[in-house]
Amino acid sequence: MADKKDANDPSTTSYAWDAMAPKWDMIETLLGGTDAMRDAGEKYLPRHSEESGENYDERLERTTLFNMMELTLEALVGKPFSDPLKVNDDVPQEIEQLLHDVDLQGNDISTFARHWFREGLAKSFAHVLIDYPMLTEEQRQGRTLADDRREGRRPYWVLIKPENVIFAAAENVNGREVLTHVRIKEEVVVRNGFAEEVVSRVRVLEPGMFQVWEFVRKDKRRKGEWKVVSEGTTGLSFIPLVTFYANRLSLMFGKPPLEDLAHLNIRHWQSTADQINVLTVARFPILAVAGATDSTGTTMAIGPRQLLGTKDPNGRFYYVEHSGKAIEAGRQDLMDLEQMMASYGAEFLKRRSGNVTATGRALDSAEAMSSLQDSAIRFNDSLNKALDVTATWLNLPDGGTVEIKKDYGPSKVSDQMLKTLLEARKNGDLSREDFLDQLKQLQILSDDFSPAVNLMRLMMEAAGAGIDTALIDPADFMNNGSHEPADQDADEGGTPNGS
Numbered sequence: 229m230a231d232k233k234d235a236n237d238p239s240t241t242s243y244a245w246d247a248m249a250p251k252w253d254m255i256e257t258l259l260g261g262t263d264a265m266r267d268a269g270e271k272y273l274p275r276h277s278e279e280s281g282e283n284y285d286e287r288l289e290r291t292t293l294f295n296m297m298e299l300t301l302e303a304l305v306g307k308p309f310s311d312p313l314k315v316n317d318d319v320p321q322e323i324e325q326l327l328h329d330v331d332l333q334g335n336d337i338s339t340f341a342r343h344w345f346r347e348g349l350a351k352s353f354a355h356v357l358i359d360y361p362m363l364t365e366e367q368r369q370g371r372t373l374a375d376d377r378r379e380g381r382r383p384y385w386v387l388i389k390p391e392n393v394i395f396a397a398a399e400n401v402n403g404r405e406v407l408t409h410v411r412i413k414e415e416v417v418v419r420n421g422f423a424e425e426v427v428s429r430v431r432v433l434e435p436g437m438f439q440v441w442e443f444v445r446k447d448k449r450r451k452g453e454w455k456v457v458s459e460g461t462t463g464l465s466f467i468p469l470v471t472f473y474a475n476r477l478s479l480m481f482g483k484p485p486l487e488d489l490a491h492l493n494i495r496h497w498q499s500t501a502d503q504i505n506v507l508t509v510a511r512f513p514i515l516a517v518a519g520a521t522d523s524t525g526t527t528m529a530i531g532p533r534q535l536l537g538t539k540d541p542n543g544r545f546y547y548v549e550h551s552g553k554a555i556e557a558g559r560q561d562l563m564d565l566e567q568m569m570a571s572y573g574a575e576f577l578k579r580r581s582g583n584v585t586a587t588g589r590a591l592d593s594a595e596a597m598s599s600l601q602d603s604a605i606r607f608n609d610s611l612n613k614a615l616d617v618t619a620t621w622l623n624l625p626d627g628g629t630v631e632i633k634k635d636y637g638p639s640k641v642s643d644q645m646l647k648t649l650l651e652a653r654k655n656g657d658l659s660r661e662d663f664l665d666q667l668k669q670l671q672i673l674s675d676d677f678s679p680a681v682n683l684m685r686l687m688m689e690a691a692g693a694g695i696d697t698a699l700i701d702p703a704d705f706m707n708n709g710s711h712e713p714a715d716q717d718a719d720e721g722g723t724p725n726g727s
Contacts, residue, residue, distance in 0.1 A: 238411060238430040238441045238454050241394045244481040252351050252391045255297070255490050259350065262293040265497060272494050273501055291501040296569040297493045301486060303573050303676070305346045308604040311633045313338040319628030323618055332384040337611075337630065344387055345607050348472040352482035355388040356610075357412070358468040358617040362438070362460050383621040385614065388412060388469070394430070396480045405479070407467040409434050430454070433467045468617045472610035474603045485599065489572045496565045503562060573674070576600045604634050645670070 233240045241249075257264045257272065265272060266288055273291065275284045315324060315337070327337040335343075348354035360383045395411040414429040432439040439459040445452035462468070475482045484490070576599045608631065615627025649666055652658040658666075664682075667673045 238432060239394065239413065239428070239443075242396065242480065244396075244479065245391075245394050248352070248481060249391065251484055251487055254494065255350055255484060255486070256391075258293075258295065258297040258490055258493055259301070261295060261298070262291075265293050266291070273498055287501055287504070290504050291497065293493075293497055294500065294566070295493070296496070296566070296572075297486060297490050300489060300569070300573045301346065301350055303674070304576055304600055305342060305349060307577075307600060308345065308607070308632045308634065309338065309342045313341055314631040316629045316631065318626075319615065319630065320619065320622075320624050322622055322624065323615060323627055326382060326384075326618065330385050331387070340385060340387070341607075341611060341632065344472060344610075345604075347387065347389060348474045348607065349485060349603060351390050352475050352484040353390050353471055353473045353480070355390065355393055355469055355471045356614050357386040357388050358383055358470065358614055358621065359386050360384075360462070360468075360621050362462075383618050385618075390480075393469075393480065398479055407433075407469060410467055410469055429457075433469065435466050436464060437461050464620060468621070470610055470614045470617060472607050474606070485576070485603070486572065489569055492565055492569050496562065496569065499561050499565060503559065601634050604632060608632050608634070 254272075257268050260267075269288065270284075273288060279287075315327060319327075329335070330337045330340050344354055344356060361381045392413045393410060394413050395409070396407060397409040398405045398407050400406075410433040412431040412433070414431055416427045416429055417424050418427050419425075428443040430441045432441065437460070439456050441454045442457040443452055444455050471480075473482060475485050477483060578598055611632070612627070612629050615630065617627070619625065619627035649658070649663060653660070653663045661679055664673065664677070664679055668677055
């Protein structure tokens, strides 16, 4: 049975938040890179049985993260924003002017939208609060919208991470879900003399009103109580929070699209730690001796200017070395994990069939949709909702629309097209680089595929299989992955054109 929640504590979290928090922590830690993973310590790198603290710390500090989570996320997020966000003509001029600095932090709507989409795609959902500088009831008396514009008071967007919305409630109004209560956790750094102090706050939002609660400490033991330090009305009939769901299961609850990749990435982190550890042990052979002691009969010193000998005719000296089987098994485990992780990005771009119409008509490739496209379409709707909320603050009828790129999934490639390319390559009618070029144009290979990197990997595989890599000339592919030959006019120092 779930723990009972404190009804008098504004920082009380919802059950949905409790279930999502471990997922967010895992993803946020991975995106923080090697330092964040090391700081997490035993949470994501358990200590071995009987492993001393010193040995564990040494193993942890030697481990580095192969951050496939971040690489995949950035590649996916880059697709919808590979072209500039389009602001349509129906966006009112008053709002269009705000979009050049939509968050009052210098970010235009394209930059802001990319951050919002990235946060939501990584963690299942993310929010934007369309806020407005608040005035007291006395300050608002007799004010007009023209007064606000003259003083630069205007609505602005605030990106809210999902882990900061600790509670939300909604009700169904005419078949539409409407938020009725939201609590947002905030941490504010305030100056205390020559030092800084972190103050915990909770912002409570309900239709037409807001409150800011602050945790006030009574003593140095961190005991204290929550008090309302600010409150007021908004004049809105709704809560100005817009949520983008990349994968929704219920209100403020979902499955992060890359959650399984995150688990694999942590498994890779753990396997890397073990592999580095076994390599460290294997690189230092242990000198063993049988039937030999020094003059005292207890220990023996070993050094470069010393001669080892024993009077025991059966005595012998020998090195105990690692057989290498564990090293190869660990290497294969890492390679298998990397291959599985690499497949996740491709899966998001694979087209999948939509709903069949009443006539039973089959959908062609243009009507099929990838998971990423599906998320991008819903995100575009969230952007337009945020524009409408902005318009409400400005007493405008609507906020217009913007558009992000949605067509970037791999095109439908027929078996005949692939067969023709393969035959041309096999018959020598198509060079290797032209063959790879065609595969990239057909989006079978990713845009960031590098022929140079691919060739070097092939050489490494060939070397491991005992093939003479001297037969492979990498020179034609080493010009930063381009297909142009290297500059033949390089000087003796190896710098093209002497630059």
